[in-house]
Structure formats: C-alpha cells, structure tokens
Amino acid sequence: MTEQLKLKLNDSKATRWGALVIVAFTMMAAYYVNDVVAPLKTMLETDLAWSSTDFGFFTGGYSFLNVFFLMLIWGGLILDRFGIRFTGKLATILMVGGTALEYYAMTGLAGADATLFGVNEIFGYKTGVFVAFAGYSIFGVGAEVAGITVSKIIAKWFRGKELATAMGVQVALARIGSQAGYAVAIPMARALGLPSPVLLGLILLVGGLIAFFIFSVMDKKLDKQMEEAAIAAGTEGEEEKFSFKDVKNILVNPGFWLIALLCVLFYSCVFPFQKFASELMIIKYGINENVAGTFAGLPALGALILTPVFGGFIDKRGKSASIMILGAAMLIGVHFIYAIPAIDYWLVAIALMIILGIAFSLVPSAMWPAVAKIFPVSQLGTAYALIFFIQNIGLWGIPTLIGKVLDVYCIVGQKADGTNMYDYTIPMCIFTGIACLSLVVAFLLKRADKKYGYQLEEPNIQE
Numbered sequence: 001m002t003e004q005l006k007l008k009l010n011d012s013k014a015t016r017w018g019a020l021v022i023v024a025f026t027m028m029a030a031y032y033v034n035d036v037v038a039p040l041k042t043m044l045e046t047d048l049a050w051s052s053t054d055f056g057f058f059t060g061g062y063s064f065l066n067v068f069f070l071m072l073i074w075g076g077l078i079l080d081r082f083g084i085r086f087t088g089k090l091a092t093i094l095m096v097g098g099t100a101l102e103y104y105a106m107t108g109l110a111g112a113d114a115t116l117f118g119v120n121e122i123f124g125y126k127t128g129v130f131v132a133f134a135g136y137s138i139f140g141v142g143a144e145v146a147g148i149t150v151s152k153i154i155a156k157w158f159r160g161k162e163l164a165t166a167m168g169v170q171v172a173l174a175r176i177g178s179q180a181g182y183a184v185a186i187p188m189a190r191a192l193g194l195p196s197p198v199l200l201g202l203i204l205l206v207g208g209l210i211a212f213f214i215f216s217v218m219d220k221k222l223d224k225q226m227e228e229a230a231i232a233a234g235t236e237g238e239e240e241k242f243s244f245k246d247v248k249n250i251l252v253n254p255g256f257w258l259i260a261l262l263c264v265l266f267y268s269c270v271f272p273f274q275k276f277a278s279e280l281m282i283i284k285y286g287i288n289e290n291v292a293g294t295f296a297g298l299p300a301l302g303a304l305i306l307t308p309v310f311g312g313f314i315d316k317r318g319k320s321a322s323i324m325i326l327g328a329a330m331l332i333g334v335h336f337i338y339a340i341p342a343i344d345y346w347l348v349a350i351a352l353m354i355i356l357g358i359a360f361s362l363v364p365s366a367m368w369p370a371v372a373k374i375f376p377v378s379q380l381g382t383a384y385a386l387i388f389f390i391q392n393i394g395l396w397g398i399p400t401l402i403g404k405v406l407d408v409y410c411i412v413g414q415k416a417d418g419t420n421m422y423d424y425t426i427p428m429c430i431f432t433g434i435a436c437l438s439l440v441v442a443f444l445l446k447r448a449d450k451k452y453g454y455q456l457e458e459p460n461i462q463e
C-alpha cells in the first residue's frame, strides 16, 4: 500500500477544517436561537403580556431538563454509547423540535387568554409562557448535548493536530450566532412581527440539521479509514468507553470541583446577565431599543475576536490560573459599576460591556483547556458533561431568581405603553456578589494548582 492510500480524511487540513466549519454552523444556529429572545423582553411584555417572572422562568427553561432530569448526563451516556453521528443528529432534531414549539407558543398561543386543550394556565403560568418554556427546555437539551458532541468531534478529527485552536475557533464561530441573535432581534421583530426572529432561528437550525447529515457522511468514511488503520496496527477495539470508574475519579479530584464552581459562578454572571442587559441598557442608560440588543451582545462579539488571541497567549506563555483570577476580578468591577444608580451615562454602559467582553474571553480561553490539563483524554468527555451539568444549575437558577426579584422588588413605575419600569440595582448587586464568589474560587484554583501540580500556569506549547 502506498503512503497516499494510508492517508485518512482528517489528515487533509482542508477536509478537517471543512468538517469543523460544517458542525460549527450547527452550533452557530444553536447559539443564535439561544440568545435571540433575550432582547425581546419588553416586547414580550407589551405584545404577549409576559411579566418579568414569566421571562425569567422561560429563560431558565434552557437548563431545566438538563438539571432536573439529568439530560446532560444521559446525553453524555448516549454520546459514548451510540457515537457522535447518532447523538449529533438527535441533539439537532431536539433543537429543531424545541424551537418549533417555542415559535408555536409565540404565535398560536400568544396573549394572556390563549388556551391549549381548554386550559389557559399550566402550573400557574399562562399557557403560551409554559409552552414556550417547554420548547426552550427541549431546545436546551439539544443545544447542550450538541455542545459536548461537537467537543468530542473536534477531539476525534483534530487529535494530534490543531486541537486547541480548533476548539477556540468553534467557540468563536458560535459567538457570531449569539451576536447575530442579539443584534437582529428587536429590529426584525419590529419590522416583521415578534416571533419572526425565532422563525429565522428555526430555519437556521433546519440548515444545521442538513449540515450535520453532510458531516455524518464524512465521519462515517473517517471511521472506516480509522478501523482499517487500527486493524493494520493491531489496535482495534481499544476505544475509550464511558465508565462509572471515570465519574468517580473525576468527582474525587479537587480540580474538578474548583473548575466546575468557577464555571457555574462565572457563566452565571455572563449569560443570564446578557438576557436582561438589553432592558438595562434601555431603562437605565436611555439607549435606543433598536441598538440595545447589539450592545448586550457586545461580549460575544469581543469574545469572537479575543478568545483565539488569549488562547494563543496561553498556549505560548501559560498563566491560565492567573488569567482566570483577572477575568473574575474584571467581572466584579463591571457588575459593581452597573449597580451604582448614579452612574447612568450611556457610554459607561457600553465601555462596561466591552470590559465584560474581555473578561468573557479571558476566562473561557483559560478554563476549557485547563480541563484538558487536569484530566486524561479518556475522562475528558465525561468531565465536560459534568461541568456543563453544574453550569446549567446556574443558567437555570439565576435568570429565574432575577425575573422574580425584578417583579417583587424592582418595579418603580410604568411607561406610556403600560410596561413596567425597573430599577436594576438589586439584580446588579446579586451579579456582583456572584462575581465576588467566582474570584474567591479562582484564587483557590491557583492554590490547588500549586498543591496538586496541574501545571495550569505552564504554557501548552513546550519550546
């Protein structure tokens, strides 16, 4: 057999990066749908009679099934048992189905009096709100399982190649989806109707599903080539399988708990904050509602550019633990200044969003590769699934809490269109408190790094 015949699909740079772009498109669509409803909070109040509690309940829905029905854990098991092609397609179908349900809730069940099977209230929530929540929950399962599936795809296609860069590029491309969601939501909803940005998301996800089918054809071919190569090398059957011993090994590692805690605290101050940020921009800083979403999405845009830059720095110079401390400290500054009632100049709001974008690039670019330093490759999928699971507790709990707090403690008046005016001081104090906890955990992680020798401060590339 000639050298050329032995080459596998992922040995070609163009083909493996092509495969990455295909699956990254699916994730881009997922991030778009994840964020596109957030800027519509005020319109949901005026057009569909949602309260802040309804909005917080809906937003927390993303993580509800992942947390209370352990869907991320089952997703991890299915991924390891049935493989990336089956799980990726299943996850994308869940995203499509969930988004279709969400769209139906915002059209067919719009308004306070809408009924489904004769009922206009489910568990104390308006039927439309509950069905939107159910749709977003199903979407959330698909999006998170797709996230761990794509990490595993990158590990498979880029092993021994540009693994860290590929992970950084995938996250950066996903951020384009987020930023697009934040930017188009209000102008599109004003021009074409409230549910139209969700419909666009549904169309994008159908495109993502087609993309995943195309990727599956490539991946099947790669599997065949890998099998042939393994048979030739006499290593067939040595795949990494999920094992409960791995879960135990991960759970007894202090590094796991510190990263998981830092992850839930840090991300709770970013993603849930962004969901309310458009309204904060409009009410407190007087920013025009057509561009408020664009500003709320600025951290995603900053992260798109900076995550690969900081990733490159960490690869060459290290300092991951110190970088996580810096990111957490910046987060405290941002939320604390947002909390001060007297500072309400619009330029400050935008500057703070840019600083948040820098922090949002520093921490993830240090955190996700740090997981790969603490755990062997065979435990990585399980470790990421468990960390995502713990992170989802915050992604569910914090928006639910903030929505409730807004309705109970923060209404300070009504606008001409009848919607509530909120004072965001208490929610921003809550975010500041969580950011302080994340800084404490970041310091503890640095101490643990010294004690257990995780080498988080060492560069990834040894010269």
Ligand SMILES: C[C@H](NC(=O)[C@@H](N)CCCCN)C(=O)O
Pocket (backbone or CB within 6 Å): 031, 034, 035, 144, 147, 171, 267, 271, 364, 388, 391
């Ligand atoms: C890679 C990482 N992804 C996550 O943290 C996901 N569990 C949640 C994604 C929610 C997207 N709004 C990231 O995006 O940094």
